Amino acid sequence: MQLREVAARTELSLRTIRQYEDMGLVVPSAASPGGFPLYTDSDVSRLMVIRRMQPLGFTLDETRELLTAVDLLSADRPGTETELTPEDRAALVDRVRRYEQAAAERVDELRTQLARAEEFATSLRTRLTPA
Known part of the structure; x- marks a missing residue:
């Protein structure tokens, strides 16, 4: 396309x-x-x-690192030039897992911020509503 x-x-x-x-x-x-x-x-x-x-909030360098790890894992094929050693594969899986955990933590932080923002908006609406 x-x-x-x-x-x-x-x-x-x-x-x-x-x-x-x-x-x-x-x-x-x-x-x-x-x-x-x-x-x-x-x-x-x-x-x-x-x-x-x-x-x-991931930086472009962090994005590049994750994409590289995912690319290497995707290309890992037994009996080919791209076959990873078990140690290299484990290190890449660990790297991707750390990004997954960081993403989950950041999502939780954003949910907390959103809840606070919604509380604030609700409090403003309440003040504007005639009693």
């Missing part, structure tokens, strides 16, 4: 997607005969991971 369709599906701006390309976070899987980048569903999924990490 073309860049505009990817932007619509991911709700990311064209500029943001190009920035991620420049940073090496996502690489279009193909190019059109005219040289325009083309993206696959896998590329869109990768962009969605990046987009979902942002509101949780």
Whole structure:
């Protein structure tokens, strides 16, 4: 799919997607005969991971680290060049697990903040409602 369709599906701006390309976070899987980048569903999924990490406060370096770990685990195939040693695989799984735990903690923090914001909004509505 073309860049505009990817932007619509991911709700990311064209500029943001190009920035991620420049940073090496996502690489279009193909190019059109005219040289325009083309993206696959896998590329869109990768962009969605990046987009979902942002509101949780993960840095771009942390995003890159997680994507690299996931890429290496996905490429791990017995009997191929990409086969990981058991130690390397365990280290990558541990790294991804730490990100999952950090994400869960950040989600809990956001839920607490949202609850406080909702309480505040409710208190304002209560003050504005005639007795």
